[in-house]
Amino acid sequence: MRGLREPRDLLPLTPAVLNILLAIADEERHGYAIMREVEERTGGKTRLGPGTLYGSIKRMLADGLIEESDERPDPALDDQRRRYYKITDFGRLVAGAEAKRLSALVETARARKLLPGRGRTLPEGV
Amino acid sequence: MSRPERVYRVLLLAYPREFRREYGPQMEQAFGDLYRQACERGRRRGIELLWALTISDLARTAVEQRITPRADHEEVAMYDRRLAVVGSLLLLAPLYFVSASLLKYGLGIGILFDPLEVFLSASGRRVVFNLVSPFVFLGGLCLALALNTYAVARVNVRREERTLVSTVRLKLRLSNIAVAAVSILLLATLLGYVFLENFTYRP
Numbered sequence: 001m002r003g004l005r006e007p008r009d010l011l012p013l014t015p016a017v018l019n020i021l022l023a024i025a026d027e028e029r030h031g032y033a034i035m036r037e038v039e040e041r042t043g044g045k046t047r048l049g050p051g052t053l054y055g056s057i058k059r060m061l062a063d064g065l066i067e068e069s070d071e072r073p074d075p076a077l078d079d080q081r082r083r084y085y086k087i088t089d090f091g092r093l094v095a096g097a098e099a100k101r102l103s104a105l106v107e108t109a110r111a112r113k114l115l116p117g118r119g120r121t122l123p124e125g126v
Numbered sequence: 127m128s129r130p131e132r133v134y135r136v137l138l139l140a141y142p143r144e145f146r147r148e149y150g151p152q153m154e155q156a157f158g159d160l161y162r163q164a165c166e167r168g169r170r171r172g173i174e175l176l177w178a179l180t181i182s183d184l185a186r187t188a189v190e191q192r193i194t195p196r197a198d199h200e201e202v203a204m205y206d207r208r209l210a211v212v213g214s215l216l217l218l219a220p221l222y223f224v225s226a227s228l229l230k231y232g233l234g235i236g237i238l239f240d241p242l243e244v245f246l247s248a249s250g251r252r253v254v255f256n257l258v259s260p261f262v263f264l265g266g267l268c269l270a271l272a273l274n275t276y277a278v279a280r281v282n283v284r285r286e287e288r289t290l291v292s293t294v295r296l297k298l299r300l301s302n303i304a305v306a307a308v309s310i311l312l313l314a315t316l317l318g319y320v321f322l323e324n325f326t327y328r329p
Contacts, residue, residue, distance in 0.1 A: 031152050032159040049183025050156045051141075054149040055191060083152060 007090070007097040010063060016048055016056045021065065021087060021095040028069045028086035031057070057085065065091035131158045134180065140188035193283055206277040206299055213270035213305035220263040220312050228315075263316060271309035277302040 013021070023029060023037040035048050048056075060066045069084040087095070109115045127135075134157045138150050157180065164172040226238035236243075246252045277299065283292045 031156045035156060035160070047179055049179050049187070050153040050160075051183045051187030051191075053156065054145075054153055055187045058145070058149065082155065 005064075005090075007094040010065075010094050011098055011101055013094070013098045014056070015046065016052050017060060017065070018095065018098055019046060019048065020053070020056055020060065020085075021091055024066065024085055024087050025092070025095065028071075028084045030082040030084050032082075034085070060091070064088055065094055128158070128161065130161050130177075134158075137181075137184055140184060141191050145191045202297075203299075206297065206302055209273045209277045210299070210301035210305050213274045213302070213309070216266040216270040217305065217308055217312065220267055220316065221308070223259070223263060224312055224315050264313070267309045267313045267316070271306055271313065274302040274306040274309070278306060 019038045019042075020034055022041070023034045029037065031050070031053055035050075035053060039047050057066065061068070065088060066085045067088055069086045071084070106115065110117060131154060135150075135154055138146055138153060141150070160176055160180075161173070164176045222238065223242075226242055229235040229237065230239035246255055278297055280295045280297070281292060282295065283290055
């Protein structure tokens with residue numbers, strides 16, 4: 001089933017799924033570390049609750065976007081109950097396709113003067 | 127384990143059992159970490175915000191997990207087999223009654239109906255039978271039909287990007303189809319009999 005799927009079949013991704021993929025794009029993380037990374041990266045604007053996180057993880061595992069990691073980055077310091085997740089090659093393709101889709105939307109918004117041009121910033125509060 | 131963590135463990139009962147089994151310990155641990163983080167920051171407002179986020183997250187995702195189809199095909203197969211078994215048990219009483227009546231009044235064979243007649247001849251039993259049997263027969267058949275139709279054609283409604291998306295998944299499992307078909311047949315027979323008995327023209 002997964003072999004027949006194209007990345008675009010899974011688009012658009014939900015904000016939670018995209019944030020989780022971004023959080024584990026560079027290193028594998030456990031659930032709480034994913035929550036922290038998302039909160040810090042978005043300056044506290046996006047917070048994933050445990051239900052949203054693990055509901056998304058369940059779906060992402062079924063879709064082959066992520067997989068559980070057998071290795072533990074630092075077993076001595078870690079709780080054995082923790083599970084680490086890493087992005088799959090298919091997950092990278094899907095995240096890339098979603099980023100491209102969003103980028104095209106941003107370009108459209110910029111062309112229609114809804115966003116300032118490159119290098120400029122939005123006024124405070126926008 | 128702190129008291130809030132114990133409360134969260136109880137709240138996790140809102141999720142389906144298989145989801146809890148798979149992710150419950152990790153969710154408890156994540157909540158515990160979030161709670162400790164909020165306590166370390168030492169602000170009461172942080173703890174209140176954590177509870178608000180947790181409760182709203184739980185209410186939304188528990189419903190979502192209960193209406194989304196199970197990913198584990200083995201579990202789904204076992205669940206469907208259970209529905210077929212429950213449906214078969216619900217069919218037993220109406221199947222016996224309809225078969226016994228058809229044999230008795232159609233072919234004159236009383237091998238099934240006569241013991242029932244003897245059983246009901248005791249005082250009071252017929253009254254109870256007349257009161258209870260419509261609920262047991264019709265209710266049981268409707269329930270068997272509903273459960274096994276659900277096993278064959280699962281309807282899933284989920285929310286995607288502020289849009290409700292519904293899908294129907296067909297699973298042609300012979301046992302579920304057979305139970306649903308027998309339920310329909312028995313329901314048609316019983317309702318047909320009720321209709322003919324009550325609305326037949328009698329000069």
